[in-house]
Amino acid sequence: DAVYAASTPFGAYASGRPYFAVAAGGELITDCGRADAFGAATCLAYHGARFLHVGNPHTLGHCRRLGFRHGVYLPFPAESSRYLPGEGKARREWENHYGKGTYILMTSRLDSRVKGQCRDFLEVILTLAAERHDLHFVFLRWGKDAEPFAEKVRAAKLENRIHFLL
DSSP states (O other): OOEEEESSOHHHHHHOSOEEEEOSSSHHHHGGGOSSHHHHHHHHHHHTSSOEEEOSTTHHHHHHHTTOOOEEEOOOOOOTTTSOOOOOOHHHHHHHHHOSSEEEEEOSOOOHHHHOOOHHHHHHHHHHHHHOTTEEEEEESOSTTHHHHHHHHHHTTOTTTEEEEO
């Protein structure tokens, strides 16, 4: 009765059938914001969907920014007997090792080309860590830009505010 379109819904848009779309990655957030023909076509395809399945609540803000009024937040279902958070041990370990404060954990890989952490993003992290002694940033040592960023952290002598796991 309807087409389910994961990722960029060009095929569903062209099908002439009713469809709903779900962004499988950042295409709704990034591609729709591009100021070129691809961005315009992506917006058109997402606008044509009967509704947008939004699995991350932060995407709703991007829907508003882009004029999408048909985004529906539906968290991805999980079998709670198999997938559930364990006892919160990491924060206690971090506080014992680095001290109390606000911890900001970033679990995506550090890869500016794929994940979009541009040079300015990393510079802001360095600036915040230097100015705000109550903030701790926790990154995974993962991605092509992880080691260059870790080198900048060492050079700025911010290892007590910016931490790498793995």
